Amino acid sequence: MCGIVGYIGERDATPIILNGLKRLEYRGYDSAGLAVLNEGNIEIRRDAGKLNHLEALVRNTPIHGQIGIGHTRWATHGEPNERNAHPHLGSTGEFVVVHNGIVENYLTLREELSAEGTRFNSDTDTETIVHLVEKFYASGANLEAAVQQTLKQLKGAHGIVVMSSREPDKIVAARVGNAGGVVIGLGEGENFIASDLPAILEHTRRAVFLESHQMAVVTRDEVRVTDMSGWAVEVKPQNIAWDPVAAEKGVYRHFMQKEIHEQVRSLTDTLAGRVDFDEGRVMLHELGLDPQSAREIRKIIITACGTAAHAGMVGKILIERIARIPVEVAIASEFRYADPLVDEHTVVLAISQSGETADTLAAMEEGRSKGAKLWSIVNAIGSQAMRIADGCISMQVGPEIGVASTKAFTAPLLDLYLLALHLGDLRGAIDEDRRFSLVQDLMSVPALVGECLDREQAVAALARKFKNTRHMLYLGRGINMPIAYEGALKLKEISYIHAEAYPAGEMKHGPIALIDRSMPVMALAPNDPWYDKMISQIEQALARGGDVIAIATDGDELIADLTPNILWVPKTPWLLSPVITTIPLQMFAYHIASLLGLDVDQPRNLAKSVTVE
Numbered sequence: 001m002c003g004i005v006g007y008i009g010e011r012d013a014t015p016i017i018l019n020g021l022k023r024l025e026y027r028g029y030d031s032a033g034l035a036v037l038n039e040g041n042i043e044i045r046r047d048a049g050k051l052n053h054l055e056a057l058v059r060n061t062p063i064h065g066q067i068g069i070g071h072t073r074w075a076t077h078g079e080p081n082e083r084n085a086h087p088h089l090g091s092t093g094e095f096v097v098v099h100n101g102i103v104e105n106y107l108t109l110r111e112e113l114s115a116e117g118t119r120f121n122s123d124t125d126t127e128t129i130v131h132l133v134e135k136f137y138a139s140g141a142n143l144e145a146a147v148q149q150t151l152k153q154l155k156g157a158h159g160i161v162v163m164s165s166r167e168p169d170k171i172v173a174a175r176v177g178n179a180g181g182v183v184i185g186l187g188e189g190e191n192f193i194a195s196d197l198p199a200i201l202e203h204t205r206r207a208v209f210l211e212s213h214q215m216a217v218v219t220r221d222e223v224r225v226t227d228m229s230g231w232a233v234e235v236k237p238q239n240i241a242w243d244p245v246a247a248e249k250g251v252y253r254h255f256m257q258k259e260i261h262e263q264v265r266s267l268t269d270t271l272a273g274r275v276d277f278d279e280g281r282v283m284l285h286e287l288g289l290d291p292q293s294a295r296e297i298r299k300i301i302i303t304a305c306g307t308a309a310h311a312g313m314v315g316k317i318l319i320e321r322i323a324r325i326p327v328e329v330a331i332a333s334e335f336r337y338a339d340p341l342v343d344e345h346t347v348v349l350a351i352s353q354s355g356e357t358a359d360t361l362a363a364m365e366e367g368r369s370k371g372a373k374l375w376s377i378v379n380a381i382g383s384q385a386m387r388i389a390d391g392c393i394s395m396q397v398g399p400e401i402g403v404a405s406t407k408a409f410t411a412p413l414l415d416l417y418l419l420a421l422h423l424g425d426l427r428g429a430i431d432e433d434r435r436f437s438l439v440q441d442l443m444s445v446p447a448l449v450g451e452c453l454d455r456e457q458a459v460a461a462l463a464r465k466f467k468n469t470r471h472m473l474y475l476g477r478g479i480n481m482p483i484a485y486e487g488a489l490k491l492k493e494i495s496y497i498h499a500e501a502y503p504a505g506e507m508k509h510g511p512i513a514l515i516d517r518s519m520p521v522m523a524l525a526p527n528d529p530w531y532d533k534m535i536s537q538i539e540q541a542l543a544r545g546g547d548v549i550a551i552a553t554d555g556d557e558l559i560a561d562l563t564p565n566i567l568w569v570p571k572t573p574w575l576l577s578p579v580i581t582t583i584p585l586q587m588f589a590y591h592i593a594s595l596l597g598l599d600v601d602q603p604r605n606l607a608k609s610v611t612v613e
């Protein structure tokens with residue numbers, strides 16, 4: 001999705017904005033631009049394509065100024081070309097805007113403005129915003145009030161940042177709804193604005209996050225947050241602990257590869273401070289649960305999208321098996337319109353790495369409106385899904401840059417295991433011995449992930465063998481069925497190879513007709529309670545001439561006799577096996593995409609944070 005960066009201070013805004021936009025490249029975009037205010041004039045540079053186009057443009061025709069705003073655009077209205085790229089100027093050249101979100105009523109607004117004589121220079125919905133600001137300013141409002149009046153005209157969710165040569169000492173930023181965040185980074189004699197933290201972390205660790213229906217008037221020395229009527233809102237700056245170096249690629253070819261390899265650390269961090277191995281206990285103080293409130297829960301609905309939903313499917317099995325609470329998994333984009341059966345004894349648990357996914361936020365709101373308690377498992381600190389929840393388990397994985405989620409998939413798997421243990425303990429659903437042994441099982445998980453990572457060469461070899469396939473089937477059962485879904489999603493999103501996943505037992509009801517030499521089958525057959533069923537599935541696929549790649553547990557001679565294509569994983573307690581079996585699948589997808597020379601970190605048509613419906 002689109003990215004926003006703004007700067008006001010004593011330094012040259014241009015390199016600060018360009019650098020900030022670079023840090024947001026991972027969000028996906030197709031054009032970029034910036035505007036600076038220089039000696040009373042707004043100057044703009046924009047270009048289609050990647051940021052290096054814009055950088056070249058700025059090198060050839062430099063612009064400088066101490067206040068500016070920039071944007072990376074992911075086209076929604078109008079082609080991804082120069083004239084549709086942000087920032088957008090008004091008719092007088094005195095107002096300029098960048099925008100995340102969709103102006104749902106832009107056609108009506110455009111018609112009205114055109115009837116009043118406004119000429120449009122782009123096909124975007126965003127341009128209506130700057131013309132409205134200009135119009136309200138002309139009728140006597142100051143910049144802040146003009147932005148407020150403009151936002152009242154817009155339907156939809158928005159993050160906007162506005163600058164004007166008429167009030168050259170400030171930038172006005174506003175957020176309405178969940179079209180991505182607006183964060184203000186606080187400096188000394190300078191301040192920063194961004195849609196996401198990575199854009200400003202190299203300059204400051206103190207930040208204020210705008211809530212929906214808040215705006216900020218940002219000058220060099222002051223940040224004033226108000227509601228949409230201009231009433232001051234008291235905000236507490238947060239201190240951010242992320243290390244900007246962690247957002248660098250380091251020795252890896254791609255962020256995705258780096259992030260796959262970071263999982264030993266991210267999973268260690270996930271357990272840190274939450275597990276007392278000596279006592280065999282889990283501590284999730286962030287949920288504020290006691291035995292009474294834990295017993296009052298009658299149902300948990302896990303809601304999420306994409307990879308996060310696959311984590312939720314594993315979570316269902318963990319919570320039902322360990323805590324004995326019924327769990328439903330609801331795809332957020334469906335749940336929000338499903339008129340779900342939810343009451344005050346229901347917990348709606350959202351999972352989201354970005355914490356800004358529009359469908360997931362809407363699903364949370366749906367749960368809230370029906371009286372449910374809201375929990376979330378979120379990576380992006382300060383994001384909406386973190387803030388609106390009654391309790392949030394924070395993923396301890398740091399920024400995830402690759403669009404394909406990897407470390408932000410395995411962390412919630414462990415978080416859900418911890419949650420299941422915590423609930424099971426509080427509700428008395430597990431006895432002390434079982435609790436102790438389930439907690440001990442966690443101890444080896446980071447090291448087992450490390451063992452899988454050490455086998456990358458073997459995975460790369462199989463990737464070379466199968467890189468030219470056009471279709472693949474992924475099969476799993478029980479707790480590894482969601483991992484089949486996740487493996488297939490990883491392959492299709494970064495390699496563009498058609499991959500479908502099925503619960504293996506469904507094969508005989510139709511999909512088995514697809515199997516022939518051109519349809520390799522990835523079969524998840526680790527040593528878990530569904531192992532025998534998977535063996536019979538592998539045999540059926542082989543009998544129909546299909547190539548089978550098996551994920552199998554070290555030492556499994558039976559599978560070794562069936563197929564030469566094996567991704568070996570170390571022996572793992574079955575409730576934790578998804579964390580382990582997913583690692584070779586991540587590496588397999590990564591190596592295929594990388595061998596095909598594709599843009600692994602920014603696959604086509606995808607964005608890191610899906611803030612539109």
Ligand code: M6R
Binds near residue numbers: 306307308354357403
């Ligand atoms: O930010 P979220 O976790 O809410 O995102 C949900 C999905 O959009 C995301 O998992 C998507 O499926 C990824 N591209 C998966 O790699």
